[in-house]
Every structure is written in structure tokens, then in C-alpha cells.
Amino acid sequence: MKTNEFNSVFAPFIVDFIEYKRAAGYKYVTEVAYLKKFDDLCCTMDVQTPLLTKCVAYNKNTCYHRAIIANYHRVKMTNQHRNKKANAPGTPF
Numbered sequence: 001m002k003t004n005e006f007n008s009v010f011a012p013f014i015v016d017f018i019e020y021k022r023a024a025g026y027k028y029v030t031e032v033a034y035l036k037k038f039d040d041l042c043c044t045m046d047v048q049t050p051l052l053t054k055c056v057a058y059n060k061n062t063c064y065h066r067a068i069i070a071n072y073h074r075v076k077m078t079n080q081h082r083n084k085k086a087n088a089p090g091t092p093f
Helices: 011-023 030-044 065-086
Strands: none
Touching: 011 030
16 A cells, blocks of 8 residues: 555545555445545645544545434434334333
């Protein structure tokens, strides 16, 4: 893995993570492209500290945006289901 492929403040962490995954036996090729997009976005947004903020994570240009939104809706639906079940007549608690 060339370190010069990544330029953001997250670069050393990304490279270490990719090396870790590959050492564990994963090919980790497609995911590198996503991490490169994330790295490019961080450079574009001029992220100065290696801290994943809401601003970066929820940016519509990140590959994580859809996953974050999908997870949010999944949790929301699960909580609504639990609340309905808990408030159902005949529920002991």
C-alpha cells in the first residue's frame, strides 16, 4: 500500500487499517476505493484533526451517508415497534 495514495489527516489510520485487513486475509480492494473517496472528501473539506464529526459523516458525498441514514431508519422503526408493543393492552410492564 502506497502511503501517498491518501493525503488527508486520516491517511496514516486508513493505511494501517487496510494493512490490518489484508494481513487478516481479506483482499480489501473495493473498500480501498471508498476510503480514497472519503480521504479526498476530507481534503476538500479541509479537515484538520483526525476526528470523525457529524459534518464529515453526514456529508452526502461520503460513501457512508446511505449506510448512516439506513441505520438511523432501522433503529427508529425498531424503537417504534418496541414502544407499540410495550404500550399494548395486557402488557404486564
